[in-house]
Amino acid sequence: MGLEIKTSDNEKSFRIGYFGFSFIRRFFLLHYGTEVHDEYMVMLRNLTFDPEGVFFFSEKFYEKIGDLSILIDHSDCDGELTSEECRKLKPCLFVDEDMIIKSLPDFNKPEKYFPLMYEFIELISYCADNPEVKLIFT
Numbered sequence: 053m054g055l056e057i058k059t060s061d062n063e064k065s066f067r068i069g070y071f072g073f074s075f076i077r078r079f080f081l082l083h084y085g086t087e088v089h090d091e092y093m094v095m096l097r098n099l100t101f102d103p104e105g106v107f108f109f110s111e112k113f114y115e116k117i118g119d120l121s122i123l124i125d126h127s128d129c130d131g132e133l134t135s136e137e138c139r140k141l142k143p144c145l146f147v148d149e150d151m152i153i154k155s156l157p158d159f160n161k162p163e164k165y166f167p168l169m170y171e172f173i174e175l176i177s178y179c180a181d182n183p184e185v186k187l188i189f190t
Contacts, residue, residue, distance in 0.1 A: 055129060058187070060188055072165055080146065119143070128189070133176075145172075145173045
């Protein structure tokens with residue numbers, strides 16, 4: 053069981069486990085600093101909900117990460133991303149492998165997820181470059 057992300061034109065697809073997808077989201081957050089990453093982890097652990105029962109992050113958190121919120125807020129098991137959303141998201145997908153390894157000393161071999169991270173970035177880029185294509189999460 054896991055997540056499959058495919059393009060609406062059926063040209064590309066990507067499979068990853070839910071934990072792996074969570075890890076690569078965390079890797080992208082690290083570009084904004086370990087403080088942002090740690091805030092994300094604390095909020096996930098505390099599962100903050102609004103009065104209507106919807107999970108949310110603080111407004112300041114969203115200000116810090118900008119358009120990366122498109123990925124952070126996206127369901128990891130359903131829905132879709134439009135080409136426009138992918139164009140906004142693409143510049144936010146920074147990768148610094150050394151920083152990731154140094155910032156997550158307790159993480160067991162984060163580098164094993166790097167190929168999946170690059171594959172995901174390639175999928176986002178493909179969708180961003182093709183206006184008629186959407187990414188479908190199932």
